[in-house]
Amino acid sequence: MTELRVGMLGCGIVGTAVADLLRSNGPEISLRTGAALRLMRVAVAHPEKHRRTTFDPGILTGSAAEVVADPRVDVVAEVIGGLEPARTLLLDAIERGKSVVTANKQLMARHGPELFAAAARAGVDLRLEASVGGGLPVIQFLKESLAANHIREVTGILNGTTNYILTKMADEGCEFDRALEEAQQRGFAEANPTDDVDGHDAAAKLAILATIAFHTPVRADDVYREGIRRVSPQDMQFARELGYAVKLLAIAREDEGRVEAHVHPALVPLTHPLAAIRNEFNAVFARGDAAGEMMIVGRGAGGLPTASAVVADLIDIARNRRTGARGRVGWDALEARPLRPMEEVACPFYLLMQVTDRPGVFARIATIFGEEAVSIASIVQKSRGQVADIVMVTHTALEAQMRRVLSRIESLDVLHAVRDVIRVTDGG
Amino acid sequence: MTELRVGMLGCGIVGTAVADLLRSNGPEISLRTGAALRLMRVAVAHPEKHRRTTFDPGILTGSAAEVVADPRVDVVAEVIGGLEPARTLLLDAIERGKSVVTANKQLMARHGPELFAAAARAGVDLRLEASVGGGLPVIQFLKESLAANHIREVTGILNGTTNYILTKMADEGCEFDRALEEAQQRGFAEANPTDDVDGHDAAAKLAILATIAFHTPVRADDVYREGIRRVSPQDMQFARELGYAVKLLAIAREDEGRVEAHVHPALVPLTHPLAAIRNEFNAVFARGDAAGEMMIVGRGAGGLPTASAVVADLIDIARNRRTGARGRVGWDALEARPLRPMEEVACPFYLLMQVTDRPGVFARIATIFGEEAVSIASIVQKSRGQVADIVMVTHTALEAQMRRVLSRIESLDVLHAVRDVIRVTDGG
Helix, strand or coil, X not given: CEEEEEEEECCCHHHHHHHHHHHHHHXXXXXXXXXXXXXXXXXXXXXXCCCCCCCCCCCEECCHHHHHHCCCCCEEEXXXXXXXXXXXXXXXXXXXXXXXXXXXXHHHHHHHHHHHHHHHHHCCCEECHHHCCCCCCHHXXXXXXXXXXXEEEEEEECCHHHHHHHHHHXXXXXXXXXXXXXXXXXXXXXXXXXXXXXCHHHHHHHHHHHHHHHCCCCCHHXXXXXXXXXXCXXXXXXXXHHCEEEEEEEEEEEEXXXXXXXXXXXXXXXXXXXXXXXXXXXXXXXXXXXXXXXXXXXXXXXXXXXXXXHHHXXXXXXXXXXXXXXXXXXXXXXXXXXXXXXXXXXXXXXXXXXXXXXXXXXXXXXHHHHHCCCCEEEEEEEEECCEEEEEEEXXXXXXXXXXXXXXXXHCCCCEEEEEEEEEECCCC | CEEEEEEEECCCHHHHHHHHHHHHHHHHHHHHHCEEEEEEEEECCCCCCCCCCCCCXXXXXXXXXXXXXXXXXXXEEECCCCCCCHHHHHHHHHHCCCEEEECCHHHHHHHHHHHHHHHHHHCCCEECHHHCCCCCCHHHHHHHHCCCCCEEEEEEECCHHHHHHHHHHHHHCCCHHHHHHHHHHCCCCCCXXXXXXXXXXXXXXXXXXXXXXXXXXXCHHHCEECCCCCCCHHHHHHHHHHCEEEEEEEEEEEECCEXXXXXXXXXXXXXXXXXXXXXXXXXXXXXXXXXXXXXXEEECCCHHHHHHXXXXXXXXXXXXXXXXXXXXXXXXXXXXXXXXXXXHCEECEEEEXXXXXXXXXXXXXXXXXXXXXXXXXXXXXXXXCCEEEEEXXXXXXXXXXXHHHHHHHXXXXXXXXXXXXXXXXXXX
16 A cells, blocks of 8 residues: 655644544545555644644654654645745745645745746655635646646636625625625634635636636736725616626636736626526636637635645545556646737726716717717616716626726716716626 | 557547647647657547548558557547447457556446556556546546545436436426437437436446545446436426426435445425536535545536546556556455435435325325325325325335335325426435
């Protein structure tokens, strides 16, 4: 029986779940794979602290560097999170010829290409399934299952908190603030929700997925990003009347050698499979030139689902060890491709405007659209006394065109407010 | 650059798509994986026949045995289908130490355990992604992505033809015969539809998935099977009123060491992710003890999607070859577990009955349910003159109990017909 001796860095929610999972399913895993996973060393900030999960003597240590350097450790699993010291520790492990597993989204979204390159040079395995989508096997899906495909698009609902909030708003017609409060009470949102609701979390995940799908470095900062704070119950209702759901989408596409990546609220046709993803569920939709359209759905967070992905990666490395393979799924072919600036991204747009309800107003607005060559697909006008709501959906237009339209409309004296502008997905 | 020299057996729809895909995406695949896939020999029934795809001289041959025996062939990809000669050819290749890839559902559903055992003995890779669900990566999902989990359930919509027909019936309120005719006209159903509509195709696929998920031999003949011919537009409508969709489900579960596997129409709660799978799409829903509930969705058939899975398997073997690994994802731990007889499978049941509309009839029916200890969850009675429709949903009951209830009800003089009995899934 091959043994894979694991050194784990960190033992918070995910690390504890990894230890528990190895304990409960370890014997079955050994039987199935012919390889035993042994938790050899675990680095924690306070080794003396009382923990729910107990470890044999000598396993816990306060020094992560010691775990990485320990010659009895074959593979390093990093579940600390954050950029440093995680980055330095992983690079150290890789240089020592150890394969590594990471659940670290921020690190991979910012320094992924550097780590991939180091692993390729050292000929070791770098696996990162747990860094995106908890237990959802999106990395293996893109990197191995779709390996025969030229991937054209990866679109995901990558943040469970915002999907929960948007589902709540759609079902109950409530405002963003109330839905957020309920998500916080139910443990689906943090006290400081900005990482989720402003799209940072989804942008980091999308950077990782785009890097893998399109074989080009895409960093979190390369991803255009808008959060869901401006989405209103009115938007939800108008969208539904028009046949759409409102979702926070993370969209990456490759076309003519250029890659675009953006996170923002989007109107998704109710017939699109992503429209049916509710509550805290995550989903990744991908389109390959051979396999066609596919989607994976599941819970994208939580200790045990994330541990499921960490341990699956450890099993993969154990299978390599048993058969003498290293660096089996390589990372050595990243080529920098130009990113498409957001201004050159095209889609239809939904707009909700409040205008003074008097003759000629609509003509002035329509004239601006016409002059900027943005054609209008549908219009609904609802009068509310002195003020009218205008809901518009355009045909496909460039972001740059739409920005010109908006800046001209916003200077009209008859315009009270452009309440919201939401991009529309064309249904895949 | 590692080269993997492929011998392909068969060149029909899938084989032609494999050749086309290797041609179009081959250079990119080599670049990404560090391994070149080279189509070395292709066995076809009529090598002299004109084909859409052309091959270099010397590649086509009429003898599959020659391809298997050719020392220049590293790996054998079988896309002939059927039991023989596919089984003998694959066993021959395995004994010669060659890894094999197969798209053969019937073969794997009947002789899978024999082939797994032979591959384990020879230490070669046997990959079968294309045998279930076309391009959907369900095998890798269950066998690798969920490797850390004890899998509790695998439920799928595994047949696109029947899902198309049921979607049509639900949307348009039409009869089975008309929906089948339309599916045939649109190329979604065969002239002889029995393999699809009677559940044989789904049962074979479920046998493969259950074998993999539960590590026990499950053969197509072990799977209890009912098709969709009896499903009526009335069932569709009553189901919807009760909050369900009607789907042909393939269900496999493991509980207390026993495995159940059955294919039949089922009422699926509209809130269950499988209820949203429409038209010719396939989906596999799985539940692991760590990862929780997950689902994969995509087109489950077609030349190019299936070729995507065949080539992904070849890439996996090429990655093994490049790094010197063989028999990496083993098959050596199948243990025979007892199968749960259908009589001992429990679920709620939906029944649609036509009875004489006169006092006391319902009491007689209810008495039988009570005497057999099957409790009733809901009842709708709709009078149509002399005859009334009774729609009932029971609480969870054993198949055996339900069969006793049915045989007693059917002997009542006031009963015109038990129009349909459909099992209800409990929402996962």
